[in-house]
Amino acid sequence: MTAHSRDEILAFGTATSEGAATTAGLDHWRSLPISQAPQWADQEDYKAAVAELSQVPPLVFAGEVDVLRTRLAEAARGEAFVLQGGDCAETFAGSTANRISARVKTILQMAAVLTYGASVPVVKMGRIAGQFAKPRSSDTETRDGVTLPSFRGEIVNGYEFTEEARRHDARRMVQAYHTSSSTLNLVRAFTQGGFADLRSVHAWNQGFLANPAYAKYEEMAAEIDRAVRFMGAAGVDFEAMRRTEFYSAHEALLLDYERALTREDSRTGNPYATSAHFLWIGERTRQVDGAHVDFLSRVRNPIGVKLGPSTKVDDVLALAEKIDPTREPGRLTFITRMGAGVIRDVLPDIVSGVKDAGLEPVWVTDPMHGNTVTAKNGYKTRRFEDVMDEVAGFFDVHRELGTHPGGMHVELTGDDVAECLGGANLVDESAFEEHYESLCDPRLNHEQSLEMAFLVTEALTH
Numbered sequence: 224m225t226a227h228s229r230d231e232i233l234a235f236g237t238a239t240s241e242g243a244a245t246t247a248g249l250d251h252w253r254s255l256p257i258s259q260a261p262q263w264a265d266q267e268d269y270k271a272a273v274a275e276l277s278q279v280p281p282l283v284f285a286g287e288v289d290v291l292r293t294r295l296a297e298a299a300r301g302e303a304f305v306l307q308g309g310d311c312a313e314t315f316a317g318s319t320a321n322r323i324s325a326r327v328k329t330i331l332q333m334a335a336v337l338t339y340g341a342s343v344p345v346v347k348m349g350r351i352a353g354q355f356a357k358p359r360s361s362d363t364e365t366r367d368g369v370t371l372p373s374f375r376g377e378i379v380n381g382y383e384f385t386e387e388a389r390r391h392d393a394r395r396m397v398q399a400y401h402t403s404s405s406t407l408n409l410v411r412a413f414t415q416g417g418f419a420d421l422r423s424v425h426a427w428n429q430g431f432l433a434n435p436a437y438a439k440y441e442e443m444a445a446e447i448d449r450a451v452r453f454m455g456a457a458g459v460d461f462e463a464m465r466r467t468e469f470y471s472a473h474e475a476l477l478l479d480y481e482r483a484l485t486r487e488d489s490r491t492g493n494p495y496a497t498s499a500h501f502l503w504i505g506e507r508t509r510q511v512d513g514a515h516v517d518f519l520s521r522v523r524n525p526i527g528v529k530l531g532p533s534t535k536v537d538d539v540l541a542l543a544e545k546i547d548p549t550r551e552p553g554r555l556t557f558i559t560r561m562g563a564g565v566i567r568d569v570l571p572d573i574v575s576g577v578k579d580a581g582l583e584p585v586w587v588t589d590p591m592h593g594n595t596v597t598a599k600n601g602y603k604t605r606r607f608e609d610v611m612d613e614v615a616g617f618f619d620v621h622r623e624l625g626t627h628p629g630g631m632h633v634e635l636t637g638d639d640v641a642e643c644l645g646g647a648n649l650v651d652e653s654a655f656e657e658h659y660e661s662l663c664d665p666r667l668n669h670e671q672s673l674e675m676a677f678l679v680t681e682a683l684t685h
């Protein structure tokens with residue numbers, strides 16, 4: 224995040240009356256069909272949580288969100304590459320300093336590989352500080368003849384398979400806010416306080432065992448060190464390297480939470496969702512006449528929409544018209560998650576339809592969600608080769624059509640878990656029993672993430 228003036232930081236402190244016209248429609252979603260909404264167990268708790276969240280300080284500021292929009296506009300034009308990464312589902316217990324720093328470090332390392340290897344500025348974004356709500360394919364889950372509500376992310380209910388844990392508890396929204404706040408505080412400290420200094424690329428690798436991806440990283444870090452020493456000797460001012468912009472993002476699934484954290488910017492009267500810089504609409508909630516699209520079309524944040532393999536070009540154009548009627552650069556990102564087996568067949572029509580309509584969204588690949596399989600021992604997993612094949616297909620399609628492959632969106636962790644199969648240091652199914660930690664979808668571990676960064680760098684430069 225960049226430095227901001229005091230006025231900018233205080234912009235949400237005072238609401239203005241001029242904004243009334245733009246904020247008037249912010250509750251229209253309540254009258255529309257809504258998918259994936261929780262059924263809060265206690266209405267008094269719900270009212271109290273919403274009242275509290277309506278008063279708390281914003282997590283992000285309008286000025287930062289506006290800067291991100293200009294960065295995304297650069298990615299849409301092919302002048303930058305977006306890297307979004309983090310947990311499928313964050314957890315309250317997992318929001319510790321060590322785990323947060325490992326995740327941030329992983330994204331910084333991947334960004335360093337991409338920036339150095341492909342000479343492209345990287346827009347760094349975490350699925351972090353708010354990624355607590357999960358869409359589910361079924362409302363209920365049955366185990367050994369017992370049926371309970373599905374786990375919907377810790378902002379709604381608990382993972383434990385008991386009636387008490389699975390009840391939809393609105394007080395969890397307040398806990399999610401505070402957890403996001405402390406997470407973001409640490410992310411800001413790491414990325415503004417010198418930890419993200421490119422001169423530390425070597426240090427970021429410490430503590431990891433020697434293996435193929437790390438050896439390659441060490442080699443690159445040594446090259447960066449040499450370049451930095453050269454620049455230092457030539458008198459370059461390193462101040463700009465001490466800090467890096469790092470943005471927060473999550474799926475805007477829980478509209479009760481998003482609405483309560485929406486604030487009017489006193490500079491302009493415009494509404495901003497202040498729960499994160501970037502919000503996306505998931506594959507299951509992107510109905511053009513539905514509640515999620517309506518609400519997100521009314522806030523100023525840059526908005527992403529996930530597009531799965533059944534997407535029709537007309538739906539995409541209707542979404543663009545609703546969310547980005549003025550075609551503002553950087554406003555709209557399409558995150559495609561097609562599956563390695565079909566991306567080369569289904570993506571071209573969508574991209575060319577959008578291109579023919581004269582639109583220039585950011586095109587981001589999510590190579591995770593179309594490639595989920597069940598392992599023989601029952602774990603939900605993804606094969607590293609499938610993930611990389613979808614990334615390759617994404618680059619092929621955009622190359623062919625002359626559009627820009629603008630970024631990637633991945634589920635990853637900085638920890639040494641075993642959740643996805645494959646990679647140079649082969650993870651196999653037997654490792655799941657001991658090292659599978661995700662409460663939702665499988666993530667690339669630290670090493671698989673670095674390996675992916677090297678492979679994507681090659682794709683960007685060839």
Ligand code: PEP
Binds near residue numbers: 358504506529
């Ligand atoms: C996710 O990003 O975790 C997710 C649920 O994705 P999608 O909406 O693409 O299925």
Ligand code: MN
Binds near residue numbers: 312663664
């Ligand atoms: Mn997921």
